[in-house]
Amino acid sequence: MRIAADHLVKRYGSKESVSDLSFTLEHNCILGFIGPNGAGKTTTMRMLCGIMSPSSGQVFINGMELLADPVRAKQQIGYLPENAPLHGSMTVRSFLHYCASMRGMGGKQRTFAMDRVMESCSLRTVADEEIEALSKGYRRRVCLAQSILHEPGILVLDEPTDGLDPNQKREIRALIKTMRERCAIIVSTHILEEVDAVCDRVLTISAGRKVFDGDVAEFRAVSGGSLEDSFAKLAGEDGQ
The missing domain is CATH 3.40.50.300 (P-loop containing nucleotide triphosphate hydrolases)
Known part of the structure; x- marks a missing residue:
């Protein structure tokens, strides 16, 4: 690449x-x-x-x-802006589901992509927590996870x-x-x-x-x- x-x-x-x-x-x-x-x-x-x-x-x-x-x-291309927008009321899982859908993923492909980035970004333990309740470090992990969902x-x-x-x-x-x-x-x-x-x-x-x-x-x-x-x-x- x-x-x-x-x-x-x-x-x-x-x-x-x-x-x-x-x-x-x-x-x-x-x-x-x-x-x-x-x-x-x-x-x-x-x-x-x-x-x-x-x-x-x-x-x-x-x-x-x-x-x-x-x-x-x-x-x-995967892009992580400096002040990446997050939907604070969404859970980590629902936010990644939304981002994957916006990338045109569905079904097993979407599930696999979400599982992969939650594992690589160590987000499994907070997958069902609302983003606004996370520490800044975890929120940054969520931002990074969305940028690699599609394996850029x-x-x-x-x-x-x-x-x-x-x-x-x-x-x-x-x-x-x-x-x-x-x-x-x-x-x-x-x-x-x-x-x-x-x-x-x-x-x-x-x-x-x-x-x-x-x-x-x-x-x-x-x-x-x-x-x-x-x-x-x-x-x-x-x-x-």
Whole structure:
């Protein structure tokens, strides 16, 4: 499975939010997508998932141009937004049933998919509890579960552990790492320890432009010190 961004540009009037961004990612790799606030990360994620159209450039999912064949291409994408909406009055089971139905699943296929994600996301013990009664960590697990119901080959995660406590972060990160063999995974985060904990590769943007693309060791070597030092050297001015 492969996702490729080819010279993506997003303009708002005369301002470019994303400028000439290109990269490719294949399965068995977790890409940490980082940059200062306002650098264009969320805009890029939305273009990669087909939620927002680029002003120019293209996104390819396994060779399919996303906007030319959006239905087939999006069947290969799982997306976890930063503030994913949940229906608090629904139980975990009923919410996943609803999401699977929206994906066109029914009968045994839907039941199997729900069982699979509840097992992989450790949700069985809370399957019949209302979502609004769950801890933030469990709610994040539910969000992640809905994103993998259809077994996507591309997984796009926006701030997957934001706001979680240390134990919850560790659990979600471990879960993400178990998916790397069957997915190409993009993790957008402002938490640099997350890059160190789960990512194989780092893509950094600043003011909408790519300023680094390499493995974690190469990113650290930019400053010869910590990830924070490398980030400041590459994108510090944009974040001020």
